[in-house]
Amino acid sequence: MSTVYVVGLGPGAGEQMTVRAEKILEACPVILGYTVYIDLVREQYPEKKFLSTPMKQEVKRCQMAFEEAVKGQDVAMVCSGDAGVYGMAGLIYEVGREYPEIKIEIIPGITAATGGAAVLGAPLMHDFAVISLSDLLTPWEQIEERLEAAAKAGFVICLYNPSSKKRADYLQKACDIFLKYRRPDTICGFVKNIGREGETYQILPLEILRETAVDMFTTVYIGTEKTMELNGKMVTPRGYREMKKEKA
Amino acid sequence: MSTVYVVGLGPGAGEQMTVRAEKILEACPVILGYTVYIDLVREQYPEKKFLSTPMKQEVKRCQMAFEEAVKGQDVAMVCSGDAGVYGMAGLIYEVGREYPEIKIEIIPGITAATGGAAVLGAPLMHDFAVISLSDLLTPWEQIEERLEAAAKAGFVICLYNPSSKKRADYLQKACDIFLKYRRPDTICGFVKNIGREGETYQILPLEILRETAVDMFTTVYIGTEKTMELNGKMVTPRGYREMKKEKA
Numbered sequence: 441m442s443t444v445y446v447v448g449l450g451p452g453a454g455e456q457m458t459v460r461a462e463k464i465l466e467a468c469p470v471i472l473g474y475t476v477y478i479d480l481v482r483e484q485y486p487e488k489k490f491l492s493t494p495m496k497q498e499v500k501r502c503q504m505a506f507e508e509a510v511k512g513q514d515v516a517m518v519c520s521g522d523a524g525v526y527g528m529a530g531l532i533y534e535v536g537r538e539y540p541e542i543k544i545e546i547i548p549g550i551t552a553a554t555g556g557a558a559v560l561g562a563p564l565m566h567d568f569a570v571i572s573l574s575d576l577l578t579p580w581e582q583i584e585e586r587l588e589a590a591a592k593a594g595f596v597i598c599l600y601n602p603s604s605k606k607r608a609d610y611l612q613k614a615c616d617i618f619l620k621y622r623r624p625d626t627i628c629g630f631v632k633n634i635g636r637e638g639e640t641y642q643i644l645p646l647e648i649l650r651e652t653a654v655d656m657f658t659t660v661y662i663g664t665e666k667t668m669e670l671n672g673k674m675v676t677p678r679g680y681r682e683m684k685k686e687k688a
Numbered sequence: 689m690s691t692v693y694v695v696g697l698g699p700g701a702g703e704q705m706t707v708r709a710e711k712i713l714e715a716c717p718v719i720l721g722y723t724v725y726i727d728l729v730r731e732q733y734p735e736k737k738f739l740s741t742p743m744k745q746e747v748k749r750c751q752m753a754f755e756e757a758v759k760g761q762d763v764a765m766v767c768s769g770d771a772g773v774y775g776m777a778g779l780i781y782e783v784g785r786e787y788p789e790i791k792i793e794i795i796p797g798i799t800a801a802t803g804g805a806a807v808l809g810a811p812l813m814h815d816f817a818v819i820s821l822s823d824l825l826t827p828w829e830q831i832e833e834r835l836e837a838a839a840k841a842g843f844v845i846c847l848y849n850p851s852s853k854k855r856a857d858y859l860q861k862a863c864d865i866f867l868k869y870r871r872p873d874t875i876c877g878f879v880k881n882i883g884r885e886g887e888t889y890q891i892l893p894l895e896i897l898r899e900t901a902v903d904m905f906t907t908v909y910i911g912t913e914k915t916m917e918l919n920g921k922m923v924t925p926r927g928y929r930e931m932k933k934e935k936a
Contacts, residue, residue, distance in 0.1 A: 448802075448931070450706065457711060458798065460703035492932060522802045527925070529810035533923045534799035536887075540919070546806035548798045550706065554770045558794035567834050569817040569843060578814070578925040582842065586815050589841035593834045671788070675781045679825040680772070 441543055442509040444447045444536070445530050448522040448549020449477060452635030456555065461547050462559065468516040470508045477518045498528060502535035509542045522551035526572055526600055548661050553598045556631035559641050561673025563629060563661040564596050573610045574601035584656040591621040596676055599664040602630075604656050611660065615650035618662055623648060627663040629656055631672040689791055690757040694780050696770040696797020697725060700883030701932035704803065706726025706798045709795050716758045716764035720749065725766045746776060750783035770799035774820055774848055801846045804879035804907040807889050810846050811877060811909040821858045822849035835862050839869040845910040845926055850878075852904050853907045859908065865911055870894060875911040877922040878902055 445464050447521070450456030457465075465471060470599040471481060472491040482490055492502040503518070506516045529546050536544050557564045569590035575583060590597050597618070601610045618626070624647035631641040632655065644652065646662065654660060667676040693712050696706030705713075713719060719729060720739040726886070730738055739756070741749040756763045771777040777794050784792050805812045817838035823831060838845050845866070850859045866874070870893035879889040882904065892900065894910065902908060915924040 455708035455711065456706055456796070458698065458704055458706050462707060463703065510709045522798075522806075524802055524805040524810050524812050525816075526813065529806070530923050530926050532812040533809055533918045533921055534925060537918065544921075546810065548704070548802045548806040550770075550796045550798065553804055554772055554799055557772040558770075558777070558796040561781055562772050562794065564772050565778040567817070567819045567831075568773075569815070569838070571815045574801040583815075586841045586843065589843075590817070593837035594830065595834065595837075600806065639817065670781045673781055673792075675778050677782060678778050 441541065442497060442512055443514050443543040443545055444466070444505045444532060445514065445516045445545050445547055446523040446532050447516050447518050447547045448527070448551070449480060449518055449520055450550035450635065451521055451552055451555035454635070456550050456635045458547070458549065463551060464547055465516055469513045470513055470515045471518060472505050472508065473518040474501070474517060477520050481518060498531055499535060502528065502532050505532070506535065506539040506542055508611070510539065512538060513587050521555070522549045524548065525551040525553070525570065542652070552600060552634055552659040553592070555634045557661065559631045559634060559639065560629040560643065561670065561675050563663060563667065563674045563676055564598070564678040565678045566594040566664065568598060570598045570600065571609065572600040573603070573614060584617065587617045591618045594662055594664055596667070599660040599662070600639050601656060602654050602658055602660045608665055612650055615646060618646055618651070622665065626665065627667040627669050627674055628661060630660045632658045634659060643669050643672070689789065690760055691762050691791040691793055692753045692757050692780060693762065693764045693776050693786070693793050693795055694768050694771040695764050695795045696775070696799070697728060697768055698798035698883065699768055699769055704882070706795070706797065709797060712795055713764055715772070717763045718761055718763045719752050720756070720763060720764060722749070723768040725768050725912035729766060734842070735740050746779055747783060750776065750780050753780070754787040754790055756782065758787065767797070770797045771838065773799040773801070773818065789927065800848060800882055800907045803882045805909065807879045807887065808877045808909060809884060809918065809923045810889065811911060811915065811922045811924055812846070813924040813926045814844055814912065816844040816846060818846045818848065820848040821851070821855065822839050823855070823863060824921045832865065835865045839866045842912055844912055844915070847908040847910070849900050849904060850906055850908045856901070859902060860898055863894060864920055866894055867898070872915065875917050875922055876909060877917040878908045880906045882907060891920070893915050
C-alpha cells in the first residue's frame with residue numbers, strides 16, 4: 441500500500457527539519473508542494489520527481505499527491521513549518537476520502553510559533569494562543585473575538601500572517617485590541633524569515649509595534665504583563681524561581 | 689566564548705529531533721538535563737559527560753550548565769519537546785544574568801501540541817490555544833479563566849499536563865467548562881507517550897472524554913464545532929474547499 445506523507449520542513453527547511461522528515465524525503469521518489477517549498481529541497485535531491493502547484497490550488501495539489509500514490513509509489517507532500525498548523529494536513533484527509541487505499545501519515549515539523557520563539561528568546565513559556573490574522577478563510581469578526589479573548593485571559597499571543605498588501609492595517613487593529621487589556625509598554629517581538637536567509641528579529645513595546653509595518657513572512661509575539669526584555673531577548677518567566685510546593 | 693544550548697529533543701527524542709539539534713548534541717562535550725531525558729540520549733553518545741538533576745531542581749540545573757560553560761566548553765541542556773513551551777528556555781535566560789560572558793542559544797524542537805496532532809490526524813489547523821492544567825506555577829482560577837475564554841472564542845484547545853495523582857479530576861473540571869460552550873458530541877482526542885514506546889491515541893466525544901482518566905504523559909485536544917472524525921483520524925477542516933477569493 442502506498443503512503444502520502446505530509447512533511448513539515450520546519451522554518452526554512454534544511455537543518456530545522458527533523459531526522460525523520462529527512463529520511464522520508466530520501467525514501468520517497470515523488471516530492472510535491474507549493475513552488476516555493478519545492479525550491480527549498482530540489483537541490484538536495486536532484487534525482488526525484490518534483491511536482492508543484494501555485495498557491496490557491498491546494499485541493500488540486502492534494503489530488504495530485506494521491507494520483508501519484510495510486511501508481512504504487514510513496515509521495516512526500518512538503519509544507520513549510522508544520523503541516524498541521526494552518527497547513528495542508530487537514531485537507532489531505534478530506535481529499536483522501538476518495539482514495540481509501542492510500543495511507544496518510546503526517547510528519548510534524550517545527551512551526552513558526554516555536555521556531556520564532558527560539559530566535560526571540562523565550563516568549564511563550566506560559567499558556568499561549570496562536571491566531572492567524574488572515575481573513576481568507578476566517579471572518580474578521582471571529583478573528584477579533586479571538587484576539588480579544590486571548591488578550592483578556594492573559595495568554596501570550598503568537599500571530600501568524602500578520603499582514604499582506606490587502607491587509608496592511610490588520611496588525612494595527614489587533615494591537616488596538618491588545619491595548620485595551622495590556623499596558624502600552626508590554627514587551628512584544630517579531631521575527632522575519634525564521635531560519636532563512638535574512639532572518640531578523642526585533643523586541644519592542646506594544647505601542648511601538650502598533651506603528652510598525654511587518655510583512656507576511658513575519659511572526660509576531662505579544663507578551664503578558666510578566667514578559668520582559670533580558671539582555672536583548674524576550675522572556676516570559678514561568679515562575680520556577682518562586683515555585684511553591686504542589687498542593688496536597 | 690562558550691555557549692549554553694537549550695535543545696528541544698522533540699517528543700521521545702530520536703528521529704523526531706531536528707538535524708540541527710542532533711549536530712549540537714554531537715558537538716557539545718557536556719550534556720545536561722532532567723534524568724529521564726538524559727537517559728533518552730545517553731546511549732547514543734557514550735563518550736560525553738552527562739549531568740542530571742531530578743525534578744524541582746530547575747534553577748540548580750541551569751546553574752550547573754553555566755558552571756560547566758565557564759570552564760570553556762559548550763554545554764547542551766536537553767528538554768523533551770520544545771524548551772520554549774513550559775520548558776527551561778525562560779529560566780536559562782534568568783539564571784544567565786549572572787553569567788554575562790556565556791552565550792545562550794535555544795534550539796527548537798517539536799512540541800507535544802504539534803507532535804501529538806500529527807498522530808491524531810489534523811486537529812489544530814485553525815487558531816488554537818495551548819493550556820497547561822498544572823497549577824504548580826499558575827493559580828487554578830487563572831487556568832479556569834483561560835479554559836473558559838478559549839472555549840468561548842472557538843479555539844481548538846490543546847491541554848498539557850492534564851492530570852497527575854494530586855490533580856486526578858482536573859480534566860473533568862476542564863471538560864465541564866468546555867461543555868458550557870461546546871456540544872457533548874464535539875470530537876476530542878488524546879495521545880499518550882507521543883513518539884515513544886507505547887504511543888497510543890484515542891478519538892472520542894467531549895462527554896466521554898469527561899469520564900476518561902488520562903495520565904501525565906498524555907496530551908489532550910478539544911475540537912471545535914467543525915472538527916470531525918475522518919477514517920479514524922481527528923480533523924478540523926480549514927475551509928480550503930469552500931475558499932473564497934480574498935477581499936480586495
